Amino acid sequence: xxTLLLSLPVALPLLAALLAVAASRQAAGLAMATGFLVxxxxxxxxxxxxxxxxxxxxxGGWEAPLGIVLRADGLGAGFLVxxxxxxxxxxxxxxxxxEDQGQESRAGFAFWPLALLLFAGLNTAFxxxxxxxxxxxxxxxxxxxxxxxxxEGKAGSVTAALRYMVFALLGSVLFLxxxxxxxxxxxxxxIGLLAQVELGWPMAAALALMTMGLAIKTALFPFHAWxxxxxxxxxxxxxxxxxxLVPKASFVILLRLWxxxxxxxxxxxxxxxxxxxxxxxxIHGSLLAIGQDRLKLIIAYSTVAQLGYLFLVFxxxxxxxxxxxxxxxxxxxxxxxxxxxxxxxxxxxxxxGLFLRAVGHDRLxxxxxxxxxxxxxxxxxxxxAISLMGLPLSGGFTAKYLLLTSAFAxxxxxxxxxxxxxxxxxxxxxFRPLNLMFSKExxxxxxxxxxxxxxxLPLLLALAAVLLGLFSAGPFxxxxxxxxxxxxxxxxx
Amino acid sequence: xxxxxxxxxxxxxxxxxxxxxxxxxxxxxxxxLLSFNVLGSGVFLMFGAAAWxxxxxxxxxxxxxxxxxxxxxxxxxxxLAIALLVQxxxxxxxxxxxxxxxxxx
Numbered sequence: 001x002x003t004l005l006l007s008l009p010v011a012l013p014l015l016a017a018l019l020a021v022a023a024s025r026q027a028a029g030l031a032m033a034t035g036f037l038v039x040x041x042x043x044x045x046x047x048x049x050x051x052x053x054x055x056x057x058x059x060g061g062w063e064a065p066l067g068i069v070l071r072a073d074g075l076g077a078g079f080l081v082x083x084x085x086x087x088x089x090x091x092x093x094x095x096x097x098x099e100d101q102g103q104e105s106r107a108g109f110a111f112w113p114l115a116l117l118l119f120a121g122l123n124t125a126f127x128x129x130x131x132x133x134x135x136x137x138x139x140x141x142x143x144x145x146x147x148x149x150x151x152e153g154k155a156g157s158v159t160a161a162l163r164y165m166v167f168a169l170l171g172s173v174l175f176l177x178x179x180x181x182x183x184x185x186x187x188x189x190x191i192g193l194l195a196q197v198e199l200g201w202p203m204a205a206a207l208a209l210m211t212m213g214l215a216i217k218t219a220l221f222p223f224h225a226w227x228x229x230x231x232x233x234x235x236x237x238x239x240x241x242x243x244x245l246v247p248k249a250s251f252v253i254l255l256r257l258w259x260x261x262x263x264x265x266x267x268x269x270x271x272x273x274x275x276x277x278x279x280x281x282x283i284h285g286s287l288l289a290i291g292q293d294r295l296k297l298i299i300a301y302s303t304v305a306q307l308g309y310l311f312l313v314f315x316x317x318x319x320x321x322x323x324x325x326x327x328x329x330x331x332x333x334x335x336x337x338x339x340x341x342x343x344x345x346x347x348x349x350x351x352x353g354l355f356l357r358a359v360g361h362d363r364l365x366x367x368x369x370x371x372x373x374x375x376x377x378x379x380x381x382x383x384x385a386i387s388l389m390g391l392p393l394s395g396g397f398t399a400k401y402l403l404l405t406s407a408f409a410x411x412x413x414x415x416x417x418x419x420x421x422x423x424x425x426x427x428x429x430x431f432r433p434l435n436l437m438f439s440k441e442x443x444x445x446x447x448x449x450x451x452x453x454x455x456x457l458p459l460l461l462a463l464a465a466v467l468l469g470l471f472s473a474g475p476f477x478x479x480x481x482x483x484x485x486x487x488x489x490x491x492x493x
Numbered sequence: 494x495x496x497x498x499x500x501x502x503x504x505x506x507x508x509x510x511x512x513x514x515x516x517x518x519x520x521x522x523x524x525x526l527l528s529f530n531v532l533g534s535g536v537f538l539m540f541g542a543a544a545w546x547x548x549x550x551x552x553x554x555x556x557x558x559x560x561x562x563x564x565x566x567x568x569x570x571x572x573l574a575i576a577l578l579v580q581x582x583x584x585x586x587x588x589x590x591x592x593x594x595x596x597x598x
Contacts, residue, residue, distance in 0.1 A: 066555070132559050139566045143573055150577055155584040162522060162577050163590050169529050169570060170516065176563065177509070177536050183556060184543030 003057045005045045006070045009038050009080060009123040017116035027112035028099040034116060035088035038123070042084045046077045046478070054482035056129075064190035070127045071192075073482025075335060078475065079126045079252055082339045083245050085464065086346045087119050093350050093457045094237035107151045111238070114151070118144040118241060125249035131179040131189040131210075134253055138175065138217065142168045145246045148238040149230045157233035160226070167216050167226045171250075174213030181206035191261045204265050210257060215274075217250035220311060221281035224304045228288075231300040236353020239296065243303045244346035248338050251310050258314070259331065263486035271315045271491065278311025279418040286425030295352050295362045295433055299345070302388060302429065305422060306341045309403070310334050312415050316406045318491035331487035332479045333402030339475070340395030340465050344384035347461035351381040354454060358447045367436040373447050376455035378437045383462035385430040387469070390423045395468030502542035508535025520593035522578050526571060533567045 016034040020027035049055055054073040058064065072080070098111040121141030128134050146168060150161035183189055185202035194203070219227040231243045258266055285305030292298045313334035317327045352362060354377045359366035371378040387394035400419055407416035468475065512532025519525050537560045544556040582588050589598070 132562070136562065136566060139570065143570055146577075147573060150580070153580060153584075155581070158577055158581045158584060159590065162574070162581060165570075165574050165577065166522075166525065166590070169574070172570075173529070173532055173536060176533075177539075180536060180540040180543060180556075183540070183559075187553070 002048060002055050005041060005048060006055060006057050006072055006127060007059065008041050009045070009084070010070075010120055010127065012038055012041075013116045013120035013123065017113045017120065020112040020116060024109050024112075027109075028095050031112045031116055032088075032091050032095065035084070035091040035119070038119070039081075039084040039088045042077070042080045045072055046081050048072075049074065049077045049481055050478055064130070064193055065188035068133050069129045069190060069192065071129045071482075072127055074479045075252065075255070075482070076126045077481075078335060078339070078479055079248065080123060082342050083122055083126070083248070086244050086342050086461065087115075087122075087241070089457050089461055090237050090240045090346060090350065091115060093240075093353075093454065096454065097235060097237065097353075106153070107235075110147065110151055114144045114147050115238075115241065118148070118246070122245055122249050126252060129191045129256075131182060131191065133189075135172065135176050135179055138250060138253070139172055141246060141249055142172065142217065145242050146230075148242065149234045151238065152235060154233075156229070160229035160233040164226045164230045167223060171213040171216035171223075174209045174216070176213075178206040178208075178210030178213065181209065191256055195261050199262055199265055203262060207257060207262055207265060211254065211274075214250045214254045214257075215277070218247045218254065218310075219304060219307055220274075221277050221284055221304070221308065224281065224285070224307075227304055228297055228300040231303060231349075232294070232296040236296075236349055236356065239300075239353070240346040240349040243300065243349055244342040247303070247307055248342060251307070251338065255313070255331075255334070258318070258491060259486045260484045263318075263484070263489075263491045266314075266318055266491035268492060271318045274311050275315035275415060278308040278314075279415065281305060281308025281311070282418055282422040283425070286422060286429060289429040290425065292429075293364055295355065295364060295367065296349070298364075298429055298433065299348050299352055302426065303341075303345060305426065306337075306345070306388065309337050309399075309419070309422065312403060312407075312418070314491075315412060316403060316410070316415060317487060327406070327490045328480070328483065328488040329402045330406035331483070332476055333399045333406070335479050336395065336402065336468070336472070336475070337399035340387050340399055340468055343461045343465035343468065344387040344394075344396065347380050347384040347458040347465065348388070350458040350461070351377045351384070351455075354450050354458070358450050360448070364433060364436060367433055369439055369441065370436075371438045374450060374455060376452060376459055377450070380455070380458035380462040381437065382434060383459070383466055385434060387462070387465040389426045389430060393469050394466045395472070396465070398469045398472040496545075498542045498545035502539050505535045505538030505540075505542060508532070508538060511535075519598065520589040520596040521598040522574075522581070522588050522590070524598065526574050526578070530567070530571060533563075537563060 012034055016030055020030050049072050056071040059068045098108045121137045124137035146161050146164050150158045181202055186197055216223040231239050282305050285301050289298050289301035316330035356362045387396040390396040390400040404416050404419050508531055512528050512535055515528025516525050540556045540560055544553040
């Protein structure tokens with residue numbers, strides 16, 4: 001049974017993607033059904049993990065090093081559940097824009113298989129323990145993401161997709177080169193087996209290459225230039241997947257590399273560089289978000305900033321000596337932050353897509369007084385803004401609180417200041433759209449009506465982001481299942 | 494005499510260097526894609542050379558299987574890149590990213 005529970009989240013979307021090409025008229029229904037089925041399976045798997053601890057299976061009965069091992073621990077299963085939640089809602093939200101309504105359209109035909117392939121790549125990345133398998137998962141994920149950016153075929157979005165492609169190709173080849181070096185040195189690609197052997201400089205070189213490749217794919221500063229035009233140029237449901245889900249896969253792999261595979265190879269310099277680039281991303285991304293005049297670009301630049309926070313986990317959870325009692329808190333906070341961002345950012349992009357449809361463009365002045373015409377979608381946008389700013393009771397707040405506690409308790413004040421400044425800047429760049437939306441005067445006379453059920457979808461995700469903060473004890477304990485030792489002891493001796 | 498596996502490995506490393514230079518130095522996207530393929534081939538060649546780790550047991554089959562998978566992945570990526578590039582050229586009559594305009598092709 002557990003074999004099926006672990007392999008179906010990978011296999012079902014792949015199978016559904018093939019079927020969606022063959023039976024393109026039923027593709028929308030098929031994709032939505034897959035979304036909910038995988039969500040159900042993931043929740044079931046999470047309960048199994050909570051009851052029995054991490055579950056490991058060897059596909060086809062072939063054990064590592066020859067075979068490929070899938071493993072669901074608290075981290076992997078947690079990401080699986082949250083991404084399936086986002087995916088299920090986003091697929092339903094995509095139905096009005098992409099469902100086959102008799103006339104064959106290119107976007108309507110391509111969207112569903114691409115979304116399902118992206119889903120499969122994502123789930124593989126969360127569950128796999130094999131470096132090469134992770135490479136294939138990342139490629140599947142990235143190539144379908146790039147195709148989704150270009151799906152409308154406009155010159156601007158094709159350019160954005162090609163820029164994404166240039167960065168992504170470099171990132172993937174660096175990761176592959178690292179994996180090849182790791183195999184050359186130790187004759188295995190399994191993270192669990194590599195963690196048990198004595199690692200030397202070849203593995204350090206391999207990790208340097210893989211870390212750089214993954215940083216490019218996670219759009220860490222200074223490799224972020226591709227992200228805003230790509231995420232803002234895609235259709236809203238695709239933007240939601242790209243911004244909320246895709247960068248998390250490479251980040252989870254990065255966490256596994258340093259905390260599971262090779263904690264002993266980390267150095268103070270590495271932690272400072274990764275944390276420093278993350279801090280610059282927080283400030284730089286937020287400042288650029290403040291300067292934008294289009295809603296989708298504000299949300300996309302906000303993603304650059306929010307991804308930056310994730311990298312603060314390296315100095316905060318990995319730091320030496322004094323940080324140790326707080327390490328596990330900081331390590332868990334990174335996942336919490338990722339969860340909150342996944343839910344809130346998907347909600348925000350879905351809401352922005354509805355505003356775009358209602359107003360006809362996404363320049364900020366079009367939002368004036370929109371709350372009276374579309375109260376539910378505006379409320380969803382507001383709720384997700386609360387989580388992104390890290391205001392109390394939301395999921396974003398819990399994450400920031402844990403990170404701040406560990407920063408101040410371990411005397412690393414600098415990182416704490418970045419967290420506070422990032423929250424203030426987020427409040428500034430989100431205040432403009434919120435202020436316009438809820439302003440009393442002026443309301444566009446000619447709005448395209450948007451059905452109420454479509455406005456409820458972003459609200460569901462935004463509510464989940466807030467509930468994550470209200471009921472944080474359960475997810476917090478769940479993430480500790482199968483937690484690597486280095487997450488509690490720090491990376492440095 | 495240098496063992497042939499080392500020779501292959503060094504050739505792979507050289508291809509990685511040449512490919513990376515071409516990928517970063519050029520503006521024309523077709524040239525960058527070709528350079529990227531040279532870079533990828535270099536990685537595969539190095540990976541293949543790594544399979545010959547201990548002469549007394551012969552070649553390890555795992556890297557070969559992985560290289561074949563890797564080639565399929567690279568093929569898919571290159572096909573997507575070409576398709577996007579054709580679309581860009583049709584829409585804008587250009588074959589470079591806007592920020593690279595003016596750099597040598």
